[in-house]
Amino acid sequence: MSANRSDAPKGPERRHYTRRAIAGIVGRVGFSQRLRLLDLSAQGARITTGESLAPGRRYHFQLAGVQVTAAVVRCTLVQLAPDDEGARPVFEAGIVFDALTPAQRRELRQLAAAAPASASASASASASAGDRQRIRDAMGVAVASFQPFPSCSM
Secondary structure (H helix, E strand, O other), rough: OOOOOOOOOOOOOOOOOOEEEEOOOEEEOOOEEEEEEEEHHHHHEEEEEEOOOOOOEEEEEEEEOOOEEEEEEEEEEEEEEEEEEEEEEOOOEEEEEOOHHHHHHHHHHHHHHHOOOOOHHHEEEEEEEEEEEHHHHOOOOOHHHHHOOOOOOO
């Protein structure tokens, strides 16, 4: 079984807008929680962050200076990244923007056009087999009963 998830469609594509993989763009959730932008479309984005976001809840986001409000569609623990205290969680979330003003749309288009494209944005956020083992070990979950984290809730 492959450690990386497949980005191949699993049915009809539901998105109305093309997503653009983005590299190197950071921002914030609220005032203090940092995020990294993985991809962007006219309707939403895929981000990573160090804290769980509640699916269904709306948050204020700052995407490289562009202020938007968006609802979280999904949030998944994808990695435990090594740090000085052992490991820190990395969550990946899909967000859908609330109605955007013409100015916000223009700023997001400019952001997408100016940002370097990432050839492996989805691969960099996918959990490896080693990451999943560290998650199991850290949480004390039995290997036989472990299932990948389908979504996060607060």
